[in-house]
Amino acid sequence: MIAVGLIGYGYWGQKIARHLGRFTLKSICDTSLDRLQEAQRDFKGVQVTPSIAQVLDDPKIQAVLIITPVNTHYALAKQALLANKHVFIEKPLGACLAQAKELYALAKQQQKILHCDLTFIYSAPIRWIQKNLGMLGDVLSITSRRLGGICREDTNILYDLGLHDLSILSFFYPNALCVATNPTLHQASHPDHPTPTSTCLNFYLPTPKQTPISIYLSWLSPFKVRDMLIMGTQNTLYYNDNAPNPIALYPTTLNPQQTPPHHPPLSPSSALLNCLESFYEGILNTTPCPQQERIILDALGFLEKIEGVCAH
Template identity: 30%
Template sequence: MQIIKTALLSYGMSGKVFHAPFLELHPGFELLGSWERSKKLIQEDYPEVKSFPSLESILEDKSIDLVIVNTPIDTHFEYAKKVLLAGKHAIVEKSFTSNVAEAIELAALAKEKGLKLSVFQNRRWDSELKTVKKILDSKLLGEIVEAEFHFDRYNPVLSPKVHKETVNSGSGIMKDLGPHIIDQALYLFGLPNAVFADIRFTRDQTVIDDYLDILLFYSNLRIRLKAGFFVREPNPSYVIHGKKGSFLKSRGDVQEDELKIGKKPNLTTWGTEKEGHEGLLHTEIDGKIIKEKVPTLQGNYYDFFEGVHQAIANDKTEPVTAQDGVNVMRIIEAAFLSNEQKKTIDL
């Protein structure tokens, strides 16, 4: 098996929680270290790896095959471009870039250099999204008429992370939570024909957008995407209505919570939801009306990294492509324009 030697561009929450544990688990990756600016923490968890003093020290290291750009959004384009120009493959966290033009440039550069470039849309491998996809693939609901995706929280307090609460090209809920549910909608249903959006500032003293309501227009389908910080009692995270029936699913994926408390992923029991979060299927099958709970599939972010390994080692398509990232940025830009002009924006 080809071993892909990998470096992180930060070892904060995302590096520690979402990347390093899966790089350690997957036999096809070797974590060489992370760029660390002030706090030197990675060697506390992985004593054998290196704390790199600068981005340049990573780019100049010929042994590194893959770099994970997991820094603040407004740095993604600059850092990812430098990584690709250095001849290294890249994973870039969401939001892929700050705008569509940057996303297109990175995609073109990776293609020109013959490098693999993937966007870290790990939520495609959440247990609930995998279950929703299974329901859609099974055609149990008939032709889909409408769907509604929520990423709701109750958190009226401003984040202590300054870059998240300061006006910059990467701040705001549209580029934080928005890319998750936008990517999921495009993954399941493809690009829409048009976009309408309402973007708001709801928390006291906030200077960045913290509420979004996006409507995606397809020829025979409408999808609503919502996220905000004042939802104490959450809605179902996924509501799908078809001409035969409906499917409702709450957000129950356990991976992030378990990673945050230091649990290590595995290939057997990892990503198993607790009982009580099963989806509700209410539909008609062979002329009979049924209403029943649907067991949730296991989630596992390992599958994203397996896809990246296959892409680099065996020249397969990335699990989330740069074009997927471009498409998400197209929706985000259209949403901002729609909110500004108070009208539907054709794609």
């Protein structure tokens, strides 16, 4: 068993703690006394501490899970790698592409695994779509909606919600984001929030049909939507992460409403558990997940490109 220390015991940190699989939780660290008391109640016998140094100095802890505010990710990941710990970190990996590249280089130098929490990449529906994209024929368009969630002030909506969709697209189409064309971004802000709260992102992927992509993001939706419509010349796929049957396949016809969907059977596995298992296997085999670094760097690079276009 690999012993881990969890840094950050908020909403997502608590969820991580309950899905550790083969890892052994040895220590929980948080700056909030209330959260430490909660951790003590939830995990009797696990050490709790407000001191990050205490976690990093523990020779029995081989890896740390960093689930903290975005503006702390880079510094904490760097500190942990320099302390010779493997690192699992909530997305985004850093505040910019340069920070992410530096952390990956440091992980290689330290011979440690650096694994970013891209949970959707490990979900059964997304993996099924990636393997079966060819059955759609030439992809004519992709529309994705990610609505609802917590309004955050430690990051913007592109890095919070949009990074999921861009990572999924990078998983479907390796390296395509690097050469995506004609990006446009339309944003709107709630008067009580310092950054945009709704966004529409459009661009083209360099597929045979120059596939148009539309991504709609909003923190303000009163209901949660996580869906994607992929229209192909042969079949059309609708993915709804909130549905009992997340994938619906339709033949592409001029009268699509008359055709009942096909729902392919999917593995009931947990995406988060799969993601953590990939991290565990990486440590065990001293080999990082082969696509992780490329997907993260492609997505962050594209976000910087988008922000650069919008700034002018």
